[in-house]
Amino acid sequence: MAEEKKKLVESWSFLDTVESNFRPLVVIELAKGTKEETIEWLTKRIVDKKANGGAQLLIKPLVTKNGVENIYLVGASHLRLLLGAEAVGLVKECSDNSMRTFTYSSRKTFKHFADDNHNFLTMAECQYIIKHELENLRAKNEKMIPGYPQAKLYPGKSIVRRLLTSGILVQIFPLHDREELKKLSHSWYGRVKVGYQPLDDIRCYFGETIALYFGFLEYFTFALMPMAVIGIPYYVFAWEDYDKYVMFATFNLLWSTVILEVWKRICAILTYRWGTLLMKRQFEEPRPGFHGVLGINPVTGREEPVYSSIKRQLRIYLVSLPFVCLCLYFSLYVMMIYFDLEQWALDYHKENESNFSSLMLYVPSIIYAVVIEIMNRIYRYAAEFLTSWENHRLESSYQNHLILKVLVFNFLNCFASLFYIAFVLFDMKLLRQSLATLLITSQILNQFAESLLPYWLQKRYNRRMKKRMCSKKTDMDLSLAEQVNMEKEMGTYLGTFDDYLELFLQFGYVSLFSCVYPLAAVFAVLNNITEIYSDALKMCRVYKRPFAEPTANIGVWQLAFETMSVISVVTNCILIGMSPQVDALFPDSKMDLVLTVALVEHLLLAIKFIMAFVIPDKPRDIQMKLAKLEFESLEALKQQVTGCSSKTHRHPPETSLETHAALLENGHLCSFCSTGSLIA
């Protein structure tokens, strides 16, 4: 067997003559015991020419001391990567500082481009291109994966996706660049400093989605600072005057609208600079997990699995919806237990007034906070399972359904008790205490579970690995084989979902009851500062490098944050209306009080909507740049249109309307169009 593999390795070695410096970019790990014929077929398809339906990439088995271990390194020639960049529609900066879609033929107009400059594309971009090419490696007329008759294929099916779903392919991941990573981590979290994160470097290394998350995290932290600064004197001087609270709440509400609107502008600036604002949306392929009977896709006309939309609707409404409702009910049930506990602690404190008993007052809240976190995590798995069982065709549709399920539950789970305390028990003291405990406990738990625990586990594992390898080298000196072996055991970063969710819930704690507990913003700011560091650590040290994903905005989270800020207008108005100070202002008529509060609430909501409408989503200079590009593309289109383009034949561009017109003038039909012959 090793004999045969050696032969294979030799047969690929001709590639090295073309590209002597093979640079490994992506690692493919196949299952142990994968059949020879499968490996041979797969590698052949990967190196095969585009014309033969291959990906035309370079591949090499990883040779370690233990021999070949079904781990393969994928790379590509520089030219191949440039053509791939054109295929995925990368947008890069031109020499005249404008952003343009990269095309191979216009490569000379791009900044920093030189045929021998292999750093024109960042490593993350190269890896993204290779991932795209691998995923677009499609079956031709194979009916199954060679050696695995149960793994069916049909023309056009992505081979890599089928290999993944049938378990032959364990994982594909991009390699870390030890040197770059060291530089990045030094400038990012290596030293304690006051200043911005190196967002552009993060983007170069991890891609736009992750850089945008860190950008949002940083922006959000800065945006919370005014709230925190204003909130501190309320706590220090124990201000309880109604007018001060109203001012604080009003400021908060308008401020939260402003920061969400301004974020859109900053996001546009960032993604314009990164080129993703201009990237064309790619046609969405079915997600890997999607299954169904073979049929004709009415949109593409291609054969692919189809799954009846009615069946999916039935699953959603008859199974998922009841399950979510049940979970919500259970969450409320747990909440009632918490209130029983709270009552018990209060009774205990009354019976034996001691330091211990007053500490005991906080215990129910802490326990409840822990339970909430656990329930959130369990529910998350259930929601993922259910949503994947709903069998959505598109990743975007899957994500939307998952996010909706998770958001509704997490919102209720985290905030139901606070709503109950505020608007049913009317106990502001308990609300403040409960809010503080929930916020702080959840922050500590999250920091621990998300970064520190995995980091510690990873460290321990690495130490054991190194001991096993009997080497005392530092990370930098590791051989490629050791690096790959270490990285393949690292955890997989599952995307920014959990990170955004955490920020979303934090925003809820800060804004929903901000006028009761102004200090919440302070804790949020403190948490976010450490969060930046622990998330950075997590990205750089704990997890495998994730594939870069181009993105132009934070997607559905923008909507989620905006919805939260609308809800917080309502809650804050009610809270202020309920405060005894405001109550005292309307001694005669509670009616007037309620009407005033309702009026103010409607006014604030109206102002919010008008502000959201009036503040442009993109800064003026970005708008201008976009308009300029649009104008250029319209002009180019016009050129093309007058050039009379068709699929069967194409005039040379100089055959524009002028030529048509010249022919037309003499009473002839355009000879290009009517005869279809090309005149040189």
Added chain:
Amino acid sequence: MAEEKKKLVESWSFLDTVESNFRPLVVIELAKGTKEETIEWLTKRIVDKKANGGAQLLIKPLVTKNGVENIYLVGASHLRLLLGAEAVGLVKECSDNSMRTFTYSSRKTFKHFADDNHNFLTMAECQYIIKHELENLRAKNEKMIPGYPQAKLYPGKSIVRRLLTSGILVQIFPLHDREELKKLSHSWYGRVKVGYQPLDDIRCYFGETIALYFGFLEYFTFALMPMAVIGIPYYVFAWEDYDKYVMFATFNLLWSTVILEVWKRICAILTYRWGTLLMKRQFEEPRPGFHGVLGINPVTGREEPVYSSIKRQLRIYLVSLPFVCLCLYFSLYVMMIYFDLEQWALDYHKENESNFSSLMLYVPSIIYAVVIEIMNRIYRYAAEFLTSWENHRLESSYQNHLILKVLVFNFLNCFASLFYIAFVLFDMKLLRQSLATLLITSQILNQFAESLLPYWLQKRYNRRMKKRMCSKKTDMDLSLAEQVNMEKEMGTYLGTFDDYLELFLQFGYVSLFSCVYPLAAVFAVLNNITEIYSDALKMCRVYKRPFAEPTANIGVWQLAFETMSVISVVTNCILIGMSPQVDALFPDSKMDLVLTVALVEHLLLAIKFIMAFVIPDKPRDIQMKLAKLEFESLEALKQQVTGCSSKTHRHPPETSLETHAALLENGHLCSFCSTGSLIA
């Protein structure tokens, strides 16, 4: 002078040999006494070849009995129109029933296309194309319009727009097609019938904007019918039970959301069928009235007038805004006078109770309704003047500022008195009476002022004209010269703005206080049915034919109607909360009443937003068709991308990545890209 003109006519006559059946489509009327050299220059530019910067259209002076009268008829050859259709990006139906952008080279794939079928493009489309070509006739190196040194030109300036702004060109309008018009008017309003309007025929004759207005009017009328039907028994049986009112109001509020959402879907169906849903937005040129000093447009890089944005902002905030506020104040002042009148009528009725005095009760409302209408119209002119003085660069920005100004004023002017009666005076009886009087009076006034009066004036004028021409022919037998002379004196239809505004205010009367006066919907339905007929009459008989304008939706009006329906949730909830029946339900605590009303209101608003979010804006089959087209264009783009396109040279399409790959494999660079030479 007549000599010279004759020569000109003769020199154009060669065109008739190319296109023997010159079909006049568009009329150009020049000012009396326009200089010869100007006319000569203009006609030359219009007939000149595209290559020389002309429009390559056909033009003929209109010869009447009185000789040549500075009126010119513009037409175009069939081929020229087809190329023009490609230039404006018309979308037509293909033989396989899909909608595609028309290109001359793919013309054979379109339904009903034949080289000798001159009805492939409708007359309205031909006229739109000619208008587009005329407007895009641009100055080359002329510094001024020949003969008029004060009418400056600069390279790229639209000649026709400069001629219009300097008064040399009186008007451009498309000719009616007497035969088609007769057919259309017969099927549209000629006979009393139950059924839909011939929307497709209207679209063919008047274009998409106008057809969409009539589509909306018809849809809106049908949508109001359930409200009207449910409202009748409330009036007949004088139901005053609170639960029935709550039911009616709730139904109304949800219904109004549903109808606005469903309209988007119907609009998508209509505009998909008409091809405008797929039409690419054209790059917006500065509006004709825009002026400024010559500068460089940063977007296009062309020389054109620029006007400082700060100056415009100053004009808006220092002049327009105070003016609008003043008008609003004046409107409120008039309202207070109305209430004085109302009080006076009431006192008078109390003093001498008679039939006359009870009739007198309605007089103040009627007078007020008339005054409101007059104020609306005067304000409209002022708003137009101000907005045009603000000197907006783009027509869309001008329109938005105008609509905002007009909507705010009209809303306050029409509804302030009703709000005052409802929420300050708490007089439901007066509210009902006032609402009914305002609604009915404004409807009668509108119908009269908008259609019947102009129709009558037009009729009288026509009769006089015919008498002067001493002919007893019917409309059909008129010679072309007589037709043109008659049409050029007809009024100009100023767009759908006023018609939508009328519907918008009607929607306000119906929905804002629907639970007080359920009969409003009945009057609205009755009004709209006659409105369809009178508007149809207006379009066909009163006004000049307007140029067709492609459009994909009703634009800002959708937002205006949705805002109105949100406001109506608030007003109706308050009205129901104030009704004595609901009051009686909460005998002990007014607080509970107010809280309940506020809760219900928030729930309704939440349901509205969720419904608007959940109901897809486009029906599934349209979504599928759009996805299919998008997929095709992405595939085509991919083909093009792999075809390595550049501006300086273009590979034949077969030079795809396969060829690249083949070359690449042997260690060569793609010869197309590196050498730029074309291999046949």
